[in-house]
Amino acid sequence: xxxxxxxxxxxxxxxxxxxxxxxxxxxxxxxxxxxxxxxxxxxxxxxxxxxxxxxxxxxxxxxxxxxxxxxxxxxxxxxxxxxxxxxxxxxxxxxxxxxxxxxxxxxxxxxxxxxxxxxxxxxxxxxxxxxxxxxxxxxxxxxxxxxxxxxxxxxxxxxxxxxxxxxxxxxxxxxxxxxxxxxxxxxxxxxxxxxxxxxxxxxxxxxxxxxxxxxxxxxxxxxxxxxxxxxxxxxxxxxxxxxxxxxxxxxxxxxxxxxxxxxxxxxxxxxxxxxxxxxxxxxxxxxxxxxxxxxxxxxxxxxxxxxxx
Amino acid sequence: xxxxxxxxxxxxxxxxxxxxxxxxxxxxxxxxxxxxxxxxxxxxxxxxxxxxxxxxxxxxxxxxxxxxxxxxxxxxxxxxxxxxxxxxxxxxxxxxxxxxxxxxxxxxxxxxxxxxxxxxxxxxxxxxxxxxxxxxxxxxxxxxxxxxxxxxxxxxxxxxxxxxxxxxxxxxxxxxxxxxxxxxxxxxxxxxxxxxxxxxxxxxxxxxxxxxxxxxxxxxxxxx
Numbered sequence: 001x002x003x004x005x006x007x008x009x010x011x012x013x014x015x016x017x018x019x020x021x022x023x024x025x026x027x028x029x030x031x032x033x034x035x036x037x038x039x040x041x042x043x044x045x046x047x048x049x050x051x052x053x054x055x056x057x058x059x060x061x062x063x064x065x066x067x068x069x070x071x072x073x074x075x076x077x078x079x080x081x082x083x084x085x086x087x088x089x090x091x092x093x094x095x096x097x098x099x100x101x102x103x104x105x106x107x108x109x110x111x112x113x114x115x116x117x118x119x120x121x122x123x124x125x126x127x128x129x130x131x132x133x134x135x136x137x138x139x140x141x142x143x144x145x146x147x148x149x150x151x152x153x154x155x156x157x158x159x160x161x162x163x164x165x166x167x168x169x170x171x172x173x174x175x176x177x178x179x180x181x182x183x184x185x186x187x188x189x190x191x192x193x194x195x196x197x198x199x200x201x202x203x204x205x206x207x208x209x210x211x212x213x214x215x216x217x218x219x220x221x222x223x224x225x226x227x228x229x230x231x232x233x234x235x236x237x238x239x240x241x242x243x244x245x246x247x248x249x250x251x252x253x254x255x256x257x258x259x260x261x262x263x264x265x266x267x268x269x270x271x272x273x274x275x276x277x278x279x280x281x282x283x284x285x286x287x288x289x290x291x292x293x294x295x296x297x298x299x300x301x302x303x304x305x306x307x308x309x
Numbered sequence: 310x311x312x313x314x315x316x317x318x319x320x321x322x323x324x325x326x327x328x329x330x331x332x333x334x335x336x337x338x339x340x341x342x343x344x345x346x347x348x349x350x351x352x353x354x355x356x357x358x359x360x361x362x363x364x365x366x367x368x369x370x371x372x373x374x375x376x377x378x379x380x381x382x383x384x385x386x387x388x389x390x391x392x393x394x395x396x397x398x399x400x401x402x403x404x405x406x407x408x409x410x411x412x413x414x415x416x417x418x419x420x421x422x423x424x425x426x427x428x429x430x431x432x433x434x435x436x437x438x439x440x441x442x443x444x445x446x447x448x449x450x451x452x453x454x455x456x457x458x459x460x461x462x463x464x465x466x467x468x469x470x471x472x473x474x475x476x477x478x479x480x481x482x483x484x485x486x487x488x489x490x491x492x493x494x495x496x497x498x499x500x501x502x503x504x505x506x507x508x509x510x511x512x513x514x515x516x517x518x519x520x521x522x523x524x525x526x527x528x529x530x531x532x533x
Contacts, residue, residue, distance in 0.1 A: 147352045154353050155353065234349060234350065241354065244313045245354065
């Protein structure tokens with residue numbers, strides 16, 4: 001079964017692509033079949049991280065039916081077992097994906113013949129980004145220890161959570177509650193807590209069901225660019241607070257320490273873990289991969305609900 | 310997983326139910342640092358209103374847990390709800406303040422002298438002390454006899470008075486060559502007799518007389 005990880009984070013420049021490329025590379029070196037998908041539509045650059053110039057095929061070839069299967073649009077990279085599906089860089093209108101196209105991509109992603117799929121998402125909380133994020137229940141947030149990044153990440157989490165909530169609520173048992181919510185929302189913005197409270201108070205059984213659905217969700221954090229002067233407990237503190245205030249599970253995977261050589265590896269268009277394999281940052285990344293693979297066996301798989309979106 | 314509202318005060322401050330007041334202070338400080346306005350961790354997670362409510366709850370948790378009486382009442386409530394183990398409460402009540410400046414020496418000495426006081430009031434020992442004090446010469450053996458009747462170990466005296474056991478033994482055995490010079494001896498005898506509730510002046514006088522007699526004996530013996 002394919003394991004899909006979506007990598008988001010709200011803010012741009014925090015290292016989403018860097019983390020996806022390097023985690024993917026580490027898994028491929030371990031002998032896994034990994035594919036990276038550039039879903040940062042409109043401003044894609046994953047191929048540059050991998051040193052590929054002007055990719056011939058990509059997502060666009062799949063959408064305009066030059067290739068039949070999504071896996072045929074994958075390109076090999078300098079690491080065995082690591083493939084990449086580049087974004088649609090041919091058309092300038094491609095950032096605005098049609099709903100049907102989006103569904104087509106999501107369906108194809110779920111049937112990819114790979115061990116691991118990394119979805120590299122763009123910044124912001126555009127609905128396409130959120131929906132691609134929700135392709136898997138295994139969300140990855142990359143953030144840096146700055147207020148701006150944390151602000152955007154928390155906003156992103158809230159948006160994802162809200163979208164998820166809405167997708168659960170559109171299912172049959174919640175129809176009447178949704179009706180009532182729609183009446184209420186005319187007067188103002190409906191807050192997350194209000195929805196949960198409303199469902200709980202009207203029908204405790206359904207409230208519990210809703211809670212269970214949200215609990216199946218699992219979010220992970222990676223704290224990138226950790227400078228020495230930052231408290232290394234920041235990540236675990238965020239994990240603690242989020243676990244208290246959301247129903248879903250949050251897990252802090254680890255810090256990636258700041259390294260000037262990351263800049264050099266990007267400039268030379270080489271993969272960081274390959275160019276500088278013995279740096280502290282790579283050790284950090286390896287630890288994150290280990291934490292990921294160690295628990296693969298007991299992951300909750302809940303893909304049915306994402307079909308609805 | 311619990312929603313924030315359902316957290317009890319201990320969970321809120323992230324301390325165990327058996328936490329000491331120091332732990333609680335630490336937990337309070339940490340909780341405040343998480344939810345503080347300037348905190349990086351919860352930046353933009355809450356509106357100002359929500360944040361104020363959370364901080365208020367933390368303050369409430371802290372002021373309850375840090376107050377001994379309020380905490381006991383709260384613990385009872387939690388134990389009834391089954392959220393914490395009742396056995397923790399009993400332990401809490403038994404736990405008294407730990408004296409920092411009371412050394413073991415003092416506590417030990419008090420208990421020790423209390424024990425002797427009780428024994429010394431019995432007829433048998435009173436007669437024995439009277440017999441010893443009447444004598445002109447008091448030997449180490451006399452002192453030892455009284456000491457064993459009272460059930461005092463040499464180690465007990467050492468614990469409190471810090472006189473070496475070897476010296477005490479030498480005094481009791483009248484080993485003149487091991488006994489320290491008179492000025493120390495007098496003091497040691499004073500302390501020793503205080504332990505056995507004897508008149509220290511009489512003991513010192515009697516013991517020195519006894520020593521003199523011994524020395525003369527040895528002196529004359531060596532001449533012969």
